[in-house]
Amino acid sequence: MTETRTDATLTRTGRRGSRGPVNRDEVLLEIKDLRVTFQRRGGPATAAVDGVSFSVKPGEIVGVVGESGSGKSVTSMAVMGLLPQRGSKVTGEVLYRGENLLTMGQRQLADLRGSELAMVFQDPMSSLNPVIPVGLQVTEVLRRHQDISREDARVEAEDLLRRCGIPDPRRRLSEYPHQLSGGMRQRALIAIALACKPALLICDEPTTALDVTIQAQVLELLKELVNDLGTAMVMITHDLGVVAGLCDSVNVMYAGRIVEAAGRRELFAHPRHRYTEGLLNSIPRLDAPRGEPLQPIPGTPRDTIAWSKACAFAPRCLHADDECVVGDLPLVQLGRVNHPVRCVHPAPEEEPHG
Amino acid sequence: MTALDPAQSARPASLSALMGDGMSDEQGTSLWRGAFERLSRNPAAIIGTLIVLAFVLVAIFAPLLAPYEPAKSQWIDQVTPSDVPGPSPGHPLGLDPFGSDLLTQLIYGARQSLIIGVVSTAIGLLGGALLGGVAGAFGGRVDTFVMRLVDIMLSIPSLLLAVSVAAVMGPRPGAIMIAIAAAQVPVFARLLRGSMLAQRGQDYVLASFSLGLRRRTVVMSHVVPNSLGPVIVQATLTLATAIIEVAALSYLGLGASDPAIAEWGRMLVKAQDRLQTDPQLMLLPGLCIAVTALGFTLFGEALREALDPKSRR
Amino acid sequence: MAEHDRSAALDSAAGPVRSLLSVRGLEVHFPIKQGLVFDRTVGHVRAVDGVDLEIPQGQTYGLVGESGCGKSTLGRAVLRLEEPTAGEVIFDGEDIAKLKAEPLRKMRRRMQMVFQDPLASLNPRQSVQSLLIEPLRVHGLAVADRAQFGADSSASHLAKVVSMLELVGLPRAALAKYPHEFSGGQRQRIGIARAMILNPDLVIADEPVSALDVSVQAQVINLLERLQDLLGLTYIVIAHDLAVVRHISDTIGVMYLGRLVEEAPSDALYERPLHPYTIALMSAIPIPDPVVEDRRERILLKGDLPSPANPPSGCRFHTRCPFRQPTRCDTDEPALRELTQVAPGRRVACHYAEEILSGEVRVRDADLLIEPVR
Known part of the structure; x- marks a missing residue:
């Protein structure tokens, strides 16, 4: 976590030499008022992401938490320019080092995507090319971004796989994706994402398909990366446990909008939005006393109202009343510093959680 | 969401008004009905249906629609070796090389294609479904035996099979039907068996067993209905190829030898030496074959899309 | 409690x-x-x-x-x-x-x-x-x-x-x-x-x-x-x-x-897991509380699950076990036994369960142990 450790690692591995020292105060990625609407043939337009803004600095892990339909994955796809052109409309700004990725040419974006931006998906099998050996997929990326020989690339790929926790990397290099286990594939995918030494890594549920012990390995690997290389990371997940252990700051999304944002300790100690509060109360905790019934959030994520008419969470909220029927509730600071909330009746500030 | 839901009873009226009152009381949408609704919204399906409908109606009402009796060669004297009369007030499309009205021949040709296409596909479907169903329902050795049999059938080229059947039975419509059907049996058998095997691996089949349902009930009322989708699609698409194959076999001279029966494929044969002078003689039946096949294909593809669970939300 | x-x-x-x-x-x-033609059983x-x-x-x-x-x-x-x-x-x-x-x-x-x-x-x-x-x-x-x-x-x-x-x-x-x-x-x-x-x-x-x-x-x-x-x-x-x-x-x-x-009553299992696998599994589960997360000691497991077609000799977990001992683990298969002396009502399949409980046997490889960071 400290600068000295980072520098030592950087010098040792000789990475990132060309890009100069990492300035950890610079804003690397800034998302401003991102909106994504989908229009299906004949159907009405639906806003999947509805005015999302947040920023990421180097060496920082920003969490985006939400359930199905919250728009968290669509956000990441929009940032990477991976949404289908037909049927989707993206507005707002995604500034990467001050340049708007949304207005950038396809070619320029593709260049950037391979070199500075990388993404790790939930399903490693569909993101790896099944007919090309894993090693070749790693060396391909390495050689695209560096002017090195095939042999050098192979050595570096082997090193990369080893550092990603893949045992016997020399043998693995010549194997095909289907010969690897799920956890191994996910680590291979991370190795490919890291091959271009990205400045920004977007992880979309990278560990959801993995077993917990493998998840712990992968999360530890990602943590090291951020600490050692100063990579900025956006972590998209539904798992509050993962967020609690990994992220510096957290954005909670519901029905396409951020409903609460705070530093991780702040968020878990003082959840203000009723959705965040409800989530924390509804999940069984390994360390909680047993025998107490859980307090579920009623309804399903499908039971929403358009934000333009009222709070989208109101139909499931135990504290909802007529005042919640307000169009376009703002995300505002309520008392606590750096902790904006989009709620008419937020949880009282002093109420201790837990 | 539900009656027991604490949120709903406490929910303010203003919110409830915005939400609607949860689950509607109307009848649910079954998969078949959902597929039908998707089908009726798909332009390709509508065009396909219109073509197929037109074809079927023409075939059924041929005697009413056709201006003359078929294959009478009433105007044979007007046909010369170098010229077949073209369109005239009495004959909108002109005559055929045998001196019959071309439009009448085309209309009656639809009849022939429909009957042979439908009957042969029905035989193929029945035989294939029986074999595939047995293999899929029993599995194990029965499955292995039936599928090896099907493999043997598949290894014989369909045209060769058709030619041999026709050679044995002689050139008549029945021979064509059986020849075409024989080529389809293994296709349907493999399809239904594969589909049933895939369904048998599903959790709901396991759930049915765990509820104590009898094996027969599980297969007949759960596995089979869920396996039929791809088979129905295939049957529709097969109708298109069957119509083309009828023409192809007639073209090869394996169809009905009775010249009194109008048939598109044979019309092609008769027209080929006049391609230079009277191209319409070949183009028009060819167009009929192509458009009809297209109609069935469009409909079949749309049906596949409508039944495919992946396109379901 | x-x-x-x-x-x-x-x-x-x-x-x-x-x-x-x-x-x-x-x-x-x-x-x-x-x-290809006739299925042959090559293993289980x-x-x-x-x-x-x-x-x-x-x-x-x-x-x-x-x-x-x-x-x-x-x-x-x-x-x-x-x-x-x-x-x-x-x-x-x-x-x-x-x-x-x-x-x-x-x-x-x-x-x-x-x-x-x-x-x-x-x-x-x-x-x-x-x-x-x-x-x-x-x-x-x-x-x-x-x-x-x-x-x-x-x-x-x-x-x-x-x-x-x-x-x-x-x-x-x-x-x-x-x-x-x-x-x-x-x-x-x-x-x-x-x-x-x-x-x-x-x-x-x-x-x-x-x-x-x-x-x-x-x-x-x-x-x-x-x-x-x-x-x-x-x-x-x-x-x-x-x-x-x-x-x-x-x-x-x-x-x-x-x-x-x-095998143990739920509370006892969380309070004091005895089998090395349970210990590692428990430590890998993220808890939605940053305060707890930061203070927790973690044990990472190396590698992946071996193939169930060819399970390791001795204790099946010995290939990944952070507490593995030089003797017995890779040769004798431990029985699921009740620890009548130290933890009655619980069953564990580990040769060294008592020693792990008493702290005599510890994690061998320092790399596997992630100390609290923040």
Whole structure:
């Protein structure tokens, strides 16, 4: 976590030499008022992401938490320019080092995507090319971004796989994706994402398909990366446990909008939005006393109202009343510093959680 | 969401008004009905249906629609070796090389294609479904035996099979039907068996067993209905190829030898030496074959899309 | 916490609880087949490889373990949805593993299953009404119902279906709908209603909430608990999520590569895991509280699960065990034994359980231990 450790690692591995020292105060990625609407043939337009803004600095892990339909994955796809052109409309700004990725040419974006931006998906099998050996997929990326020989690339790929926790990397290099286990594939995918030494890594549920012990390995690997290389990371997940252990700051999304944002300790100690509060109360905790019934959030994520008419969470909220029927509730600071909330009746500030 | 839901009873009226009152009381949408609704919204399906409908109606009402009796060669004297009369007030499309009205021949040709296409596909479907169903329902050795049999059938080229059947039975419509059907049996058998095997691996089949349902009930009322989708699609698409194959076999001279029966494929044969002078003689039946096949294909593809669970939300 | 212990003590004081299910030496091996024309068996996947357990009436037994450990196969073998290769499954005095087809089919009324993916486990072409009436029709009418409704079985069935729907929290309007028209949580309620409608004694829930949205999981967990109280059910809950299993279970069995490696009352297991695998598993589970997360010591496991077709010699966990000792671990297979001296009522399959408990045996490789960072 400290600068000295980072520098030592950087010098040792000789990475990132060309890009100069990492300035950890610079804003690397800034998302401003991102909106994504989908229009299906004949159907009405639906806003999947509805005015999302947040920023990421180097060496920082920003969490985006939400359930199905919250728009968290669509956000990441929009940032990477991976949404289908037909049927989707993206507005707002995604500034990467001050340049708007949304207005950038396809070619320029593709260049950037391979070199500075990388993404790790939930399903490693569909993101790896099944007919090309894993090693070749790693060396391909390495050689695209560096002017090195095939042999050098192979050595570096082997090193990369080893550092990603893949045992016997020399043998693995010549194997095909289907010969690897799920956890191994996910680590291979991370190795490919890291091959271009990205400045920004977007992880979309990278560990959801993995077993917990493998998840712990992968999360530890990602943590090291951020600490050692100063990579900025956006972590998209539904798992509050993962967020609690990994992220510096957290954005909670519901029905396409951020409903609460705070530093991780702040968020878990003082959840203000009723959705965040409800989530924390509804999940069984390994360390909680047993025998107490859980307090579920009623309804399903499908039971929403358009934000333009009222709070989208109101139909499931135990504290909802007529005042919640307000169009376009703002995300505002309520008392606590750096902790904006989009709620008419937020949880009282002093109420201790837990 | 539900009656027991604490949120709903406490929910303010203003919110409830915005939400609607949860689950509607109307009848649910079954998969078949959902597929039908998707089908009726798909332009390709509508065009396909219109073509197929037109074809079927023409075939059924041929005697009413056709201006003359078929294959009478009433105007044979007007046909010369170098010229077949073209369109005239009495004959909108002109005559055929045998001196019959071309439009009448085309209309009656639809009849022939429909009957042979439908009957042969029905035989193929029945035989294939029986074999595939047995293999899929029993599995194990029965499955292995039936599928090896099907493999043997598949290894014989369909045209060769058709030619041999026709050679044995002689050139008549029945021979064509059986020849075409024989080529389809293994296709349907493999399809239904594969589909049933895939369904048998599903959790709901396991759930049915765990509820104590009898094996027969599980297969007949759960596995089979869920396996039929791809088979129905295939049957529709097969109708298109069957119509083309009828023409192809007639073209090869394996169809009905009775010249009194109008048939598109044979019309092609008769027209080929006049391609230079009277191209319409070949183009028009060819167009009929192509458009009809297209109609069935469009409909079949749309049906596949409508039944495919992946396109379901 | 203390109160819970006291109630457990009271239970045992009331006399020995009747065991509803006892599994002895259960094995399920799947043949690995190869060959172009004729299939040849080239080996066996030992999905379940010698499991013993007892489940008292009215209790919940939780089975945890990672994918491939055999927990689902074990659950299915208990219901004989998989054929056991060896062993006994004694349910209420009868060996399920030896029942003939027709008695087994009748017995199925008393043992039901809730599946992970509610959409896949409901026939997409059946309406909810048809889904729920089918099991009633198959098993005929209970005598009590016949007295109430006379010979009109369909009216009685419908009444039962409606009251079951109400019990799981679905409106009557759901009857005419099809599975794809519901949300995930509602579908799971339908799956639960179908399992409960036959008044079973034992219900096996295989990952009942893992396919659901986080905010919906608690609803289903609470529903399962409420139904247990109401109907006096015995549960086996199979899940990879130890937090869920701990919440709902009285006793937890931890599986690794087809065998039980540890079994303990839920509270005791969390307080003090004894088997190295349980220790590592527990430390890997993220807790939604940064304060706890930062203070926790973690043990990382190296590598992946070995193939169940070719399990390691000796202790199956020795290839990944952070506590592995130079002797015995790779040669002798440890038995699942009760630690009568140090931890009565608990069973562990580790040669060095006592030494790990006392702290004599520690994690060997410093790299595997992640100290608290912040």
